[in-house]
Amino acid sequence: MKKFEPREFKRLLSVEELVYSAAERFGEKPLYSYIEDKEKRTFTYNDHKRCFDALRAALINMGLGGKTVSLCSDQHPDWITTFLSVIGCGGVIVPLDRELQAEQLAGFVSITESEALFVSEREYKMLLPYFDTLPLLRTVVIIGAHPKDEVADEKVVLFDDLIEKGEKLIADGAYVPGTFRADPHRLSCILFTSGTTGTSKGVMISEYNILFSIVQCCKMVSNDEHDVFVSVLPIHHTFALVTNHLAMSHIGATSFMNDSLKHTFKNITEVKPTCLILVPLFLETMDKKIWDNVKKQGKEKQVRALMKASNAMRKTGIDMRKTFFSGILNAFGGNLDRIIVGGAPIDPEILRDFDAFGITVVEGYGITECCPLISVNPLKQRKFGSAGLIADGLEARIAEPAETGDGEIQVRGGNVFMGYYKNDAATKEAFTEDGWFRTGDIGVIDEDGYIFITGRKKNVIIASNGKNVYPEELEEYLLKSPIIKEAAVIGRKGDDGIVITALIYPDKDAVGDIDEKELYEKIFSEINLINKGLPTFKHITALEIRDSEFEKTTTRKIKRFLLK
Amino acid sequence: MYEEFKQLLISKLEIDPEQIKPEAQLANDLGINSLELADLVLYCEDKYGIEIEDDALQSFITVNDVVEYLTGLVENK
DSSP, rough: OOOOOOOOOOOOOOOHHHHHHHHHHHHHEEEEEEEETTEEEEEEEEHHHHHHHHHHHHHTTTTTSSSSEEESSSSSSSHHHHHHHHHTTEEOOOOOOTTTTTHHHHHHHTTTTOOOEEEEEHHHHGGGGGGGTTTTOOEEEEOOOGGGGGSSSTTEEHHHHHHHHHHHHHTTTTTTTTTTOTTSSSSSEESSEEEOOTTTOEEEEEEHHHHHHHHHEEEEEEEEEEEEEEOOOOOOOHHOOOOOOOOHHHTEEEEEOOOOGGGGHHHHHHHSSSEEEOOOHHHHHHHHHHHHHHHHOHHHHHHHHHHHHHHHHHHOOOOOOHTTTTTHHTTSSSSEEEEOOOOOOOHHHHHHHHHHOOOOOEEEOOGGGGEEEEEOOOOSSSTTOEEEEEEEEEEEEEEETTTOEEEEEEEEESOOOOOOTOOOOHHHHBOOTSEEEEEEEEEEEOOEEEEEEEEEEEOEEEEETTTEEEEHHHHHHHTTTTTEEEEEEEEEEEETTTEEEEEEEEEEEHOOOOOOOHHHHHHHHHHHHHHHHHHHOOOOOOOOOOOSSOOOOSSOBGGGOHHH | HHHHHHHHHHHHHOOOOGGTTTTOTTTTTTTTOHHHHHHHHHHHHHHHOOOHHHHHHHHHOOOOOOHHHHHHHTTOO
């Protein structure tokens, strides 16, 4: 295969340069469009720079420059402003998953010693009872619309008021934008890997890691300033944050912020994106929807015949897909021709379907610890079934390969994280003695530098929405039940993807004398109670009850490798 | 409401009517993913003239959970 030539992109030295250079090049062009108070609004590249500077001025004035700040809100331009401004004045930003419960969110604010918290109204109301339990928390900032008369506490301020304050500081000369400098290799961001403080690892990322990853992403993909996105993945998700938001802002694209999962398909039809960044769950659902509609219209045979004819014509250089499949393409707005997908493995059949309809799906592979990009298929040099070409500037190797060539994928480069927050043992375990990061994924690298993932060393279960489910977290919840003595959670492959399965050894004394069916129902009702407090992708949907205890290691840990 | 929702599951997601029971779990028994559920919810919003909070989606585990939630909203309209 011909060697891929990455695009030329200059190295970025600071988040300030990211914001400033984009404003200089794209000015009044919309960076975002979004819905607030049921109205469509626009946020330009110039707005981005103005708010970035104003928020930095306000944070420094309030003594929050260089401090740790937690962030938990829905998709909003203020989220991105907060993320970049905190880093841009030397601080540490902690983006949190808004699907977590209040107690868990408060736990993360506490262990990261956050002095400020940026939240949307929903999270503000959820966390209100916890504010008194967080002595280090000095300021709570509400993002988005919020009526002023409801703000009672003096530590609570509105985001818009902070921007106003910052602009005044700049106008008065009390803060001079463009003068802040800090070591780019310092800690700038902590990303947590799962839902509880007990089982989660905090991935420490530097400003340099983020900037390196943004440039890497821009070099590898084929997007430009004409691209329009609908951003549908949660904004704190590293894949969405770095690719859809930060890298695309460097390229000059415009994103519509999806206002609700319910409106995803409607928004895609209306906004007419040219490209989407998704996880496999969306493609699986879209593909199913397409075929359901085709079947309802009684056109399955006709469409399959057209796909064959179209594929054959393409081999001779004639591309009729826009004409043949206009009905399908119009459901996505009519302009969509690329989807970048990552986060979980995808069924190759779906890739073939989309390709035949005229939408190229580009697969990539990443991991939070690599901020996240490791590899991506270049648009015009894709390899089917591959997780893509190792990103420019990153080195990858296969450790101790078996005869088949499979082994652990290990990487080294500017986007590899600094270590785990307050967890030296896990950090030590994550790196080899010669400094390579152990991804925990098993794969092969071919002669052209393309990665093929074949397995996984870690316990983590990858849901089809690309999110990681850590068995240890679910086991922690299960073991709180008085009728469960031992528990292990695994991901079993089912017809429709991964089934999160609880393997349970019940506490026979606590359960009492009941038959098998009653026992199953009793344990499942406990599981349902746990599920109610969890985001859907973490729901335990299958149960297997064991008669005997799990086999354990000398340190009393369950031998997980025996459970598959 | 149960019958109406059952019909919706059959017509929109082509789920086997035999499998649909009030206690059937949306994900486990019927294979409905979060995006399909969000799409169904949007359809119900239009059909009944109600607004369903995004957060509610997370609490729907069984068919009955959705039916009870919808009934409550429609009755209090």
